[in-house]
Amino acid sequence: MVRCGNAVMPWAQAREEARRLGARSGAGSGGRAVPLADALGGVLAEELTALVGVPPYDAAAMDGYAVAGPGPEWAVAGRVLAGGSAPVARLHPGQAVEIATGAQVPEGADAVLPYEHAAACAGGAGRVRGEIAAGRHVRRAGEDTFAGDTVVAAGTAVTPALIGLAASLGHDTLPVRRPRVAALVTGDEIAVAGRPGGGRVRDAIGPMLPGIVRSAGAEPAGDPRFLPDALDPMSAALRTARGDGTDVVVVCGASSKGPADHLRAALAGVGAEVVVDGVACRPGHPQLLARLGGPGERGTVVVGLPGNPNAALAAAATLLLPVLRAMAGGPDTDRALPSSMRLTGAVHPHGHDTRLVAVRVSGGQAEPVGHDRPGSLRGAAQADAYAVVPPGWSGPHAALLWLPR
Numbered sequence: 059m060v061r062c063g064n065a066v067m068p069w070a071q072a073r074e075e076a077r078r079l080g081a082r083s084g085a086g087s088g089g090r091a092v093p094l095a096d097a098l099g100g101v102l103a104e105e106l107t108a109l110v111g112v113p114p115y116d117a118a119a120m121d122g123y124a125v126a127g128p129g130p131e132w133a134v135a136g137r138v139l140a141g142g143s144a145p146v147a148r149l150h151p152g153q154a155v156e157i158a159t160g161a162q163v164p165e166g167a168d169a170v171l172p173y174e175h176a177a178a179c180a181g182g183a184g185r186v187r188g189e190i191a192a193g194r195h196v197r198r199a200g201e202d203t204f205a206g207d208t209v210v211a212a213g214t215a216v217t218p219a220l221i222g223l224a225a226s227l228g229h230d231t232l233p234v235r236r237p238r239v240a241a242l243v244t245g246d247e248i249a250v251a252g253r254p255g256g257g258r259v260r261d262a263i264g265p266m267l268p269g270i271v272r273s274a275g276a277e278p279a280g281d282p283r284f285l286p287d288a289l290d291p292m293s294a295a296l297r298t299a300r301g302d303g304t305d306v307v308v309v310c311g312a313s314s315k316g317p318a319d320h321l322r323a324a325l326a327g328v329g330a331e332v333v334v335d336g337v338a339c340r341p342g343h344p345q346l347l348a349r350l351g352g353p354g355e356r357g358t359v360v361v362g363l364p365g366n367p368n369a370a371l372a373a374a375a376t377l378l379l380p381v382l383r384a385m386a387g388g389p390d391t392d393r394a395l396p397s398s399m400r401l402t403g404a405v406h407p408h409g410h411d412t413r414l415v416a417v418r419v420s421g422g423q424a425e426p427v428g429h430d431r432p433g434s435l436r437g438a439a440q441a442d443a444y445a446v447v448p449p450g451w452s453g454p455h456a457a458l459l460w461l462p463r
């Protein structure tokens with residue numbers, strides 16, 4: 059049963075509903091162990107612990123001599139390079155080995171004397187002299203991280219640095235949450251390649267969805283499927299998605315109320331819970347958020363995007379991204395990016411809808427780029443963000459909704 063009327067929801071509330079539904083649907087979904095090379099962009103499903111310490115052994119931090127005892131002179135017993143073994147298992151006071159940065163320091167060593175502070179001894183070859191402070195230039199095992207330490211919290215985005223860290227802690231795989239997102243592109247007028255003609259239009263939404271999906275740490279479940287403007291194929295596709303455990307289905311171009319827009323009827327037919335039916339924003343008015351699945355099930359989230367491409371992008375930023383981020387367990391915003399900025403140029407609020415204005419950010423200001431009508435991606439393609447301009451806004455600062463990059 060469809061449980062929501064046609065009340066168009068305020069923009070901020072719709073985003074909050076999307077977050078809530080994503081968190082509800084993602085909770086308990088666990089993670090999948092993926093090889094480090096494939097983990098980039100996912101969100102850690104569990105905390106990351108150290109399987110080995112960092113450094114894993116007492117290591118030289120400089121090229122020079124590992125020395126035992128206070129000196130100022132030592133007898134050099136040989137040489138050890140990184141990855142090699144020392145010529146003596148243990149240094150006794152007065153002994154040294156020549157050592158390379160990263161090599162394991164023999165037991166008994168008190169410090170490393172860098173080459174540039176070492177002098178040859180007048181007393182003969184095989185001896186070295188200099189001044190040391192105990193512990194200097196030795197990186198002790200576990201001085202950064204002990205084996206068993208918890209190092210990174212669950213919910214952290216997997217970045218190149220985190221992958222490098224995981225490798226240094228002894229991991230070959232990472233448990234990541236990465237919702238799988240199927241795309242259904244509808245419309246009898248849609249052409250999928252080349253120059254459209256004869257009342258047809260190139261699909262502009264299917265090609266931008268994988269990037270949008272990946273930007274939120276999720277992954278596309280294959281290529282978009284193209285559906286004709288008919289109820290039965292839509293209903294069948296929704297049932298299939300629910301049946302095969304797809305996390306999110308994005309339906310493009312069937313969200314309005316025309317004779318060819320079947321999403322609402324299909325949702326009603328499959329017993330969906332409709333959470334958002336229309337959002338008070340421009341562009342992106344006719345968007346939908348729904349859930350397929352019973353109370354005890356994790357369910358499949360359905361996001362309906364309008365067919366106009368810039369409206370689809372605005373709707374994806376409004377509903378799809380918060381759903382995916384919450385589902386993966388990550389934050390909704392990138393903390394490195396400013397959340398609001400002074401808006402330049404003449405921007406006028408709408409009477410009752412929130413306007414999403416394509417802006418370029420430079421010099422700490424956001425400037426509208428134009429060409430951001432619902433049917434055109436020309437502005438968004440040159441923009442960094444949408445400025446969020448609610449009804450009654452008087453400026454000059456506006457919240458920013460950063461576009462996927």
Ligand SMILES: Nc1nc2c(c(=O)[nH]1)N[C@H]1C(S)=C(S)[C@@H](COP(=O)(O)OP(=O)(O)OC[C@H]3O[C@@H](n4cnc5c(N)ncnc54)[C@H](O)[C@@H]3O)O[C@H]1N2
Nearest residue numbers: 245259260261262263311312313314319343364365366369
């Ligand atoms: N009586 C009403 N009509 C419309 C309303 C409304 O509130 N009442 N809203 C308008 C708005 S706003 C939008 S946006 C569209 C959304 O409609 P749909 O989601 O059903 O999309 P379509 O009608 O199929 O297409 C709209 C437009 O976009 C083109 N399109 C569709 N899919 C794609 C695609 N994948 N790539 C590029 N372009 C696409 C399509 O050819 C149409 O020109 O409804 C308005 N009508």
Ligand code: MOO
Nearest residue numbers: 341342343369432
């Ligand atoms: O979603 Mo429509 O933009 O408002 O053309």
